[in-house]
Amino acid sequence: MNTPDYQTVNxxxxxxxxxxxxxxxxxxxxxxxxxxxxAFINDIRAMHRKATHNVYAYILRNxxxxxxxxxxxxxxxxxxxxxxxxxxxxxTDVCCVVTRYFGGILLGGGGLVRAYSHSAxxxxxxxxxxxxxxxxxxxxxxxxxxxxxxxxxxxxxDVKIIDTRFTDNVAISLLCRSALADALTEKLIDTxxxxxxxxxxxxxxxxxx
Numbered sequence: 001m002n003t004p005d006y007q008t009v010n011x012x013x014x015x016x017x018x019x020x021x022x023x024x025x026x027x028x029x030x031x032x033x034x035x036x037x038x039a040f041i042n043d044i045r046a047m048h049r050k051a052t053h054n055v056y057a058y059i060l061r062n063x064x065x066x067x068x069x070x071x072x073x074x075x076x077x078x079x080x081x082x083x084x085x086x087x088x089x090x091x092t093d094v095c096c097v098v099t100r101y102f103g104g105i106l107l108g109g110g111g112l113v114r115a116y117s118h119s120a121x122x123x124x125x126x127x128x129x130x131x132x133x134x135x136x137x138x139x140x141x142x143x144x145x146x147x148x149x150x151x152x153x154x155x156x157x158d159v160k161i162i163d164t165r166f167t168d169n170v171a172i173s174l175l176c177r178s179a180l181a182d183a184l185t186e187k188l189i190d191t192x193x194x195x196x197x198x199x200x201x202x203x204x205x206x207x208x209x
Contacts, residue, residue: 021103026123
């Protein structure tokens, strides 16, 4: 796969604050396509039809797409600050919309940048982060007397254990990062002197957070 790991958010989250009587509400959601991002933006706009502005920014992994809009705020004071927060947080496949209800007091250019940046940041902080890693699923089946030895090896390879089933033998379902998959297989076979059954699945991206 040779594709770098990436960070995104799980589902959606929101957070709000008030600055000089203007209410700012930050929304963030996991999206993977332009259509999903636009649908999310339209949902927030529909929810806040009476808002003064619905500013947005989104970053997509597929095609390295980036989009942002000031939605009527002075150029560079809203969409770009939201985008910069997503970029600095290292996030992709995310869309952030910041809704503003104007409170009657002007914030000025610097104040707007700070307010929109803060809105995006508190939305990001409210979200559950996912660290998506290229990995292989494994099912490792062995005898009870080898289980302890093998279980001690697994942390060396930073695996994510999904399930352990104890029946006539022990079956461990786990995820291993692609770069370590061959080394893990070799170490397991060596430790078990071949008395082990290893099934390796199809490579995919999974959450290692």
